[in-house]
Amino acid sequence: MTNQKRIFSGVQPTGNLHIGNYLGAIKNWLELQEKYQCVFCIVDYHALTVRQNPKIFQKKILEVAKIYLAAGIDPEKSIIFVQSDVLQHTELTWILNTLTKIPELNRMTQFKEKSERFEKNVNVGLFDYPVLMAADILLYQTDIVPVGDDQTQHIELTKILAKRFNKIYGPVFKIPEGLIKKEGARIMALDNPMKKMSKSSTNPANYLALTDSPEIIRKKIKSAVTDSGKEIKLDLQKPAVSNLLMIYHLLSQQPIQEIEKKYQSKGYAEFKSGLAEIIVEFLKPFQEKFQELGKNEDYVKNVLSEGAEKAQALAEETMKKVRKKIGLIN
Numbered sequence: 001m002t003n004q005k006r007i008f009s010g011v012q013p014t015g016n017l018h019i020g021n022y023l024g025a026i027k028n029w030l031e032l033q034e035k036y037q038c039v040f041c042i043v044d045y046h047a048l049t050v051r052q053n054p055k056i057f058q059k060k061i062l063e064v065a066k067i068y069l070a071a072g073i074d075p076e077k078s079i080i081f082v083q084s085d086v087l088q089h090t091e092l093t094w095i096l097n098t099l100t101k102i103p104e105l106n107r108m109t110q111f112k113e114k115s116e117r118f119e120k121n122v123n124v125g126l127f128d129y130p131v132l133m134a135a136d137i138l139l140y141q142t143d144i145v146p147v148g149d150d151q152t153q154h155i156e157l158t159k160i161l162a163k164r165f166n167k168i169y170g171p172v173f174k175i176p177e178g179l180i181k182k183e184g185a186r187i188m189a190l191d192n193p194m195k196k197m198s199k200s201s202t203n204p205a206n207y208l209a210l211t212d213s214p215e216i217i218r219k220k221i222k223s224a225v226t227d228s229g230k231e232i233k234l235d236l237q238k239p240a241v242s243n244l245l246m247i248y249h250l251l252s253q254q255p256i257q258e259i260e261k262k263y264q265s266k267g268y269a270e271f272k273s274g275l276a277e278i279i280v281e282f283l284k285p286f287q288e289k290f291q292e293l294g295k296n297e298d299y300v301k302n303v304l305s306e307g308a309e310k311a312q313a314l315a316e317e318t319m320k321k322v323r324k325k326i327g328l329i330n
């Protein structure tokens with residue numbers, strides 16, 4: 001047993017993972033895995049709340065695993081696994097469902113937003129998504145959950161459910177804290193700076209996928225929406241340019257002021273072409289590793305099966321306590 005704090009986070013294998021997923025979540029994981037015991041999940045059950053194509057779903061799941069590995073998540077340091085490989089996730093979800101109140105789920109903004117976007121498939125799973133997420137986190141006695149700011153409400157519910165369970169049945173769950181970085185927690189869509197970049201957007205111009213080729217990146221940045229005026233400046237009145245500046249800053253690690261100064265008397269076109277090159281350069285080593293892993297799928301599958309074994313052992317430790325506390329026959 002280690003005294004290290006435990007981290008849990010995950011990404012859904014939906015659509016194309018984008019620079020927002022990287023900057024809002026995965027980038028922070030790289031720092032955390034050096035200091036803490038990290039558990040990184042590919043949350044395939046979550047993805048099923050929106051209809052997936054069974055013919056490509058497995059490919060998408062493996063793709064996320066390759067993205068984790070290519071981004072630098074190290075299976076020697078962190079546990080990487082697929083949610084549906086650890087059955088305790090659904091078992092705990094059911095138990096937490098019996099402690100969750102309908103109005104608590106009714107007020108979730110992600111549910112409201114996704115119900116509008118997928119109006120023909122407003123299913124019970126979509127409604128119950130935050131409870132499955134709470135189970136994911138609580139199973140691992142998680143201390144810290146690094147996420148983008150769209151997950152704040154879900155983390156709050158997780159804390160409420162953990163406290164509620166502990167109060168009714170006695171202490172089992174650690175109360176986790178969300179870790180939301182000030183910068184990069186909400187990268188906005190390239191085609192609409194008032195909405196977050198989203199991998200399931202039907203418009204590919206919305207996002208910069210981590211696997212986009214240099215040509216596509218240049219094209220997408222060139223056609224990204226800008227604001228009125230010419231200034232390259234971080235400014236609430238300039239949400240589009242501010243978003244692009246933030247991406248520039250986070251990928252190049254150059255201070256915002258320095259970038260503003262560099263493009264002071266230059267127009268959007270020059271700034272955008274500079275930004276496109278920053279992105280292309282940043283993604284190059286990642287994309288090379290990603291391609292390599294594509295040739296070695298057995299290795300990726302092996303990482304996942306070893307990860308599932310380790311995750312299962314941790315999850316079962318918690319579930320044993322849960323079953324006992326609520327009076328089930330273990």
Ligand code: AQP
Pocket residue numbers: 010011012013014015020021022023024025146147148149150151184185186187188196197198199200201
């Ligand atoms: N635009 C974003 N900026 C910063 N962080 C983001 N995240 C998502 N979008 C942004 C963070 O990425 C992690 C994984 O997200 P997810 O797979 O759970 O899906 P999501 O939050 O629903 O994100 P998407 O990209 O919009 O996916 P779809 O379109 O499938 O719903 C999370 O930590 C999230 O906060």
